[in-house]
Amino acid sequence: MEKNLLKTAFFLGLLFFGTASGFAQQRTYCNPMDISYRYNFEQLNERISYRSGADPVIVNHKGEYFLFVTISGGWWKSKDLVNWQFVVPDKWPMEDMCAPAALSVRDTLFLFQSTFEQRPIFYSTEPENGKLKFYNRWLPRLPKDIGPWDPALFHDPDTDKWFMYWGSSNVYPIFGAELDHRRRLTYLNPEPSKAYQPMFWLDPWQHGWERFGPNHSDPIKPFTEGAWMTKYNGKYYLQYGAPGTEYNVYANGTYVGKDPLGPFEYAPYNPIAYKPGGYATGTGHGNTFQDNFGNYWNTGTTWLGIVWGMERRIVMHPAGFDKDDQLYANTRFGDFPHRLSTKKWTNSNELFSGWMLLNYKKPVRASSTLDTLRAELTVDENPRTFWVPTKNKPGETLTSDLGADHDVRAIQVNYVDYKNTVFDSDSTVYTQFRLYASRDGKKWDKVADLTQQPKRDRACAYVELPAPVRARYVRYEHVYTAGPYVAINGFRVFGNGLGKAPATPAKLSVVRQKDQRNADISWEKVPGAVGYNILWGIAKDKLYQTYQIWNDQPNRLELRALNVGVPYYFAIESFNENGVSAVSEVIGVTQ
Known part of the structure; x- marks a missing residue:
């Protein structure tokens, strides 16, 4: 009995340590x-x-x-x-x-x-x-x-x-x-x-x-x-x-x-x-x-x-x-x-x-900001905009408000080299941070800790949580990067919301231009959608190409990637924090 209790305590300790430090077996990757x-x-x-x-x-x-x-x-x-x-x-x-x-x-x-x-x-x-x-x-x-x-x-x-x-x-x-x-x-x-x-x-x-x-x-x-x-x-x-x-x-x-x-x-x-x-x-x-x-x-x-x-x-x-x-x-x-x-x-x-992006252009606040390099630039899905705190020191934070409770599954933190002075990847070049989650913004649970892992540089750090964490707020706490500045161009939170996936977009229209390399595409926006995937290919069952569009962009696209003399087929789907819609009816376009 005592042996079993010790085994159970040891297992729970390992589970807790793995959860807090991010040591659990990784089953996914992210570009x-x-x-x-x-x-x-x-x-x-x-x-x-x-x-x-x-x-x-x-x-x-x-x-x-x-x-x-x-x-x-x-x-x-x-x-x-x-x-x-x-x-x-x-x-x-x-x-x-x-x-x-x-x-x-x-x-x-x-x-x-x-x-x-x-x-x-x-x-x-x-x-x-x-x-x-x-x-x-x-x-x-x-x-x-x-x-x-x-x-x-x-x-x-x-x-x-x-x-x-x-x-x-x-x-x-x-x-x-x-x-x-x-x-x-x-x-x-x-x-x-x-x-x-x-x-x-x-x-x-x-x-x-x-x-x-x-x-x-x-x-x-x-x-x-x-x-x-x-x-x-x-x-x-x-x-x-x-x-x-x-x-x-x-x-x-x-x-x-x-x-x-x-x-x-x-x-x-x-x-x-x-x-x-x-x-x-x-x-x-x-x-x-x-x-x-x-x-x-x-x-x-x-x-x-x-x-x-x-x-x-x-x-x-x-x-x-x-x-x-x-x-x-x-x-x-x-x-x-x-x-x-x-x-x-x-x-x-x-x-x-099936883990969706949970914080696209949602509120995010920073512990400090250098000039105009603001926190919201980390959640706009633009890799060429970024946040910089006033100093590269431990304790600087980014806090993302998801707007409601979600099941958080993974977080990606992407860095860039703003005014850096590093020219060689030696032992001083590594990345460390901690991640926290909260349902009310007051009580925080540590969900990952890179200081408990072997030191290595991670310009595109992807942290998969060992189990889903129910949270409204997710926080990045800085520990260390080489160079004079911290610069983050992507604070990306993935998981699933607790609501319904959006509806399938209606009124998909594709008109090929006189220049057959181009096509004008439009659709009807879906309430509650975060974005859309335009799918196309050379047959109804070969829609291998994808162009992703955000819902806050115009609901039209000039696609300029087609081959002259080749007929094409198109469809569209919408997505939000909760999932992906069914794909629309496929339409064929020749001229």
Whole structure:
């Protein structure tokens, strides 16, 4: 009896400690990805300090995941796609890598950097331990400006042939080349001017989504970059990013062929990964990989651009091939919490947790405010607006009023580098805070405490609570970040309200313009809605694209992402704190 009581007391103590400190097993993730984004030397000469992550490649190597990101001084490893540990290589040959290519073949992981010079391919049989060796000493230099920049390595398991693809330009195409494995993966054709061939160019006059600028509105010639190859069902899917990293419409597309070097045909359902609305906009320049259950994922880059134009974060979305071999990535509620895979799923929507954003533009107050950098800028879902307290000291708080009791399930705190002076991610660079919840604003319960966890930097800190907490108020209490200022651009509370989901929007109208790349969309607003998802695709059962709109915005949208000559189908749904409506009737639009 006494033994059982002691066991019970011990278990309850562990449960309480896990609840208060956030140690409980995490079952969900939320974009932008919660990794230890690195400060780097990229802008040291300009004395501009920022954490950034871009051009991701996730490789499944012997059942463990490895994430490579531009100029990070190493890479990350994970066994579950959510808990990422940074790996410092035992030696870092040459210079740090920009937009690296990574590939796992049997027991070996290969790594290659973007370059216009002669550079080697590296390999590792122990990437989890940071072991890195030369596979070859260099690839021959190609003609001026050809690259290979933004490379991707590909091994065809059916033919045992090796290839490389690359391109990062608004002048040149995506290139491809076969590599000679017998000569340690140098170019198959030893003559540099003949070692490569063009795969395809952008065609923004036919493909609306390839146009540059916010919502594809800038006449600047667009950029293509970030090549990646996936083989599926005997077909070769050569993927690419466009039209440029600096705007909300950065996306991934694909061409499809029957041979690794083509010819390739443009996929009429492009883009395959597209997220122009919401908090974490942009999905371009990433890769497609499979998890340990056989599910596909598509990675990409989301844009911040506050401190520096190339300031970015990493996103990851469920992806797959449908019954017609159409490649897609699911970005519906793409920056809301999603479940981690625990099995092979049949519908990527299964991974959406159903936890809704609870504090969009709701009252929030701060313990102090520097100049005009106000607390309400943390709940407007705009990653380029942020709050700064007067000092970077423990005890500064943000308190979000949800307006009524809700079941809180998770909180995301996103930081930016306002007037920072940090240029290296050393032991002084880490993030700590506490989270509290209250029903009346007077009695507060601690629901998470990062001071009780191992120190690491978390620019996009996502905290899943071990159980739902009924609360009206949620509070962030600052403890520590490196640098002279605290700057938070997203204080995002997720969970479920106690009321009803909104009604399905009525009177959806889609009129395609004379310029078929564009369509004018309108609908009737729904009382009590927080926002809407416009869904579209090339068939009634292929509504893979999503454009998220907030209810306080106009109930109309000029969609400028369509392909000329392709018929489309559209539907709409609404959402609020309580859930999501049924999807409207699907309507077809040709001209």
